[in-house]
Amino acid sequence: MDGMESPALLVEGLSKTYTPGTPPAVDDLSFTLPMGRTWGLLGGNGAGKSTTIAMLLGLLVPSAGRVVALGHDMARDRFAALARMNFSSPYIALPHRLTVLENLRVYAHLYGVPDATRRIAELVEDFALGDFATRHAGQLSAGQKTRVALAKALVNRPALLLLDEPTASLDPDTGDWVRGTLERYSAATGAAILLASHNMAEVERLCCNVLMLKGGRVVDEGSPAALLAKYGRDDLEQVFLDIARGRARAESAA
Amino acid sequence: MTAQGGTARRIWGLMYRHLALYRRSWPRVLELMYWPVLQMVVWGFITAYLAGVQGNTASVAAGVLLGGVLLWEITLRSQMGFAISFLEEIWSRNLGHIFVSPLRPWELVAGLAAMSLLRTLAAVVPAMVLAFFLYGFGVWKLGPVLVAFVAALMAMGWSVALAVTALILRHGAGAEALAWGVMFGIAPFAAVFYPVAILPAWLQPLALCIPATHVFEGMRAVLVDGRIAWDHLAWAVLLDGVWLAAAAWIFLRQFHQARVRGALLNIGE
DSSP: OOSSSOOSEEEEEEEEOSSTTSOOSEEEEEEEEOTTOEEEEEOOTTSSHHHHHHHHTTSSOOSEEEEEETTEETTTOHHHHHTTEEEEOTTSOOOTTSBHHHHHHHHHHHTTOTTHHHHHHHHHHHTTOGGGTTSBGGGSOHHHHHHHHHHHHTTTOOSEEEEESTTTTOOHHHHHHHHHHHHHHHHHHOOEEEEEOSOHHHHHHHOSEEEEEETTEEEEEEOHHHHHHHHTOSSHHHHHHHHHTTOHHHHHHO | OOHHHHHHHHHHHHHHHHHHHHHHOHHHHHHHHHHHHHHHHHHHHHHHHHHHHHGGGHHHHHHHHHHHHHHHHHHHHHHHHHHHHHHHHHHTTOHHHHHTSSOOHHHHHHHHHHHHHHHHHHHHHHHHHHHHHHHOOOGGGGOTHHHHHHHHHHHHHHHHHHHHHHHHHHHGGGGTTHHHHHHHHHGGGTTSSSOGGGSOTTTHHHHTTSHHHHHHHHHHIIIIISSOOHHHHHHHHHHHHHHHHHHHHHHHHHHHHHHHHTTTTTTTO
C-alpha cells in the first residue's frame, strides 16, 4: 500500500474450510492488489481459485481472514464495494430468455448506472453487440455470450473487475479480442483486474503479477518475466507444470 | 442518487427482469389466469347445484363458497408468485450475478413480493370478474374490509413463500416442489370453506394459529351476519406479523448459511 490510495483489494490471512476436519480449500492467503493493475490467479483444478474469487465477491463467508475491497471491509460493508465491482464467469449464465438489451438494462438498474440508456448504447457499440442485441441470450454462440457477459461486467464502469476464466472455450480470435478489450478498459479507467485463468498466454499478456496457487496456498508469486527467469523456463505453462507437479524447487535450485 | 432512489432502482431492476418475460409471452400471462379461472368455473357450478337443492339459503352458501375460492386463490397465488420468481433465478443460473450485485437481501425480498402482487392481480382479477358475470357474485360485496382481507392473505402467502425460499436455499432443487404444494397442505386447516367449529376440537387451536383462518371467519361474518369481525381481523394482522418475522428470520439465517457453504453459486444443480 502506498499510503496515497486505497488498494483495489487487500486480502489478509484468508482461509476457507468447507467441512471441519478436511483440508482447507484456501489457506492463509494474503496479497494486496493495487489500483490500475491486472493480476493473475493461476492454479490447477481445485487449487482454490474459484473459492478465492467467491470470497472476494462476498458470495462465500471466509473461515478466517478478511477482504477489504476498494476501501470497504467485505464482512461489514460489502454492498458499498459491490456497487463499484463487477464479475464475469462463463459458468454463471445471464437469464437466457431475456434479450441482450434486456439483460443489460436489468444490470444497469441493479448497479444504479446513471444515464443507463447511453451507457448501454456505448457497450453495444464497444462490444459489437448490435447484430444480436434483440436476440435472447440463450440463443447466442459461446463467443457472443462471452461478449455480452463482459459488457454486463463493465456496465457500471467497475473500479475492480474479477474474472473467472473469461476466455474459456473461446476460439483464438474471440479470445484475443476479449484480451484486447480488457487491456483497453484497464488502461482507460485505471481499474484493477484479478483474473483466474488456465490460459497461460493470456496471463503472460495481461498480468503484471501472478499468484501461483496450489492446495489453497500461494506457492509462488511474481511478474511473468520474473517467474520465467526463476524457473528457467520459456513460457508460463512450463512454470505452471513445474509447480503443479512439485518439481519447482528442485529444478530452480539446480 | 439517494439511498432510497438506489433501493427503488434495484428493486425495479429485479422486477423488470421478470416483467420482460411476460411482455413478450402471452402463454405465460395466460398460464397465470388459467387455474384461478378454472377453479372459479368448477366451484361456480357446484354452488349453482347447491343453490338448486337448498332453496332460499342458496345465495348465502354460494357467496361463502365463491368468496372462499377467490380469497384462497389470492393466498395461493401470492405464495407461488413469490417463490416461482425466485426459482426463475435458479433455473436461469443467474443467482451468482444477482448476489454479487449491490442488491440487498431485503431488496430481493421486496422485488419478489412486488412481482407476487402483480402476478396475483393478473391471476385473480379475471376470475373475480368471471364470478360476477357467470354467477352474479361480486367479491367487492364484502365492502372496504376486502382490502384488509386481501392484504392479510397476501402477507401470509409471502411468509410461506419466504420459508419455502429458505428451504430451497438449504436443500436446493429437492425443495422446489414445495413452491407448488405447500399451500394445499395448509388449506384444510385454514377454514376456507367451512367454519373452524367444524374441525375436530384438537385441531381448532392449530387452525386459529393460521392468519387465513381469521380472514375466512371474517369473510363469513360479513356474508352471513352482515358484520365486520374486528377481532378476527386483528388476529389475522397479528399472526401475519409473527409469521412474517419468523419467515424472515429463517430466510436470513439460511441465506447466511448458504454463503458459508458456498451454495449460492451451485444451488439448483
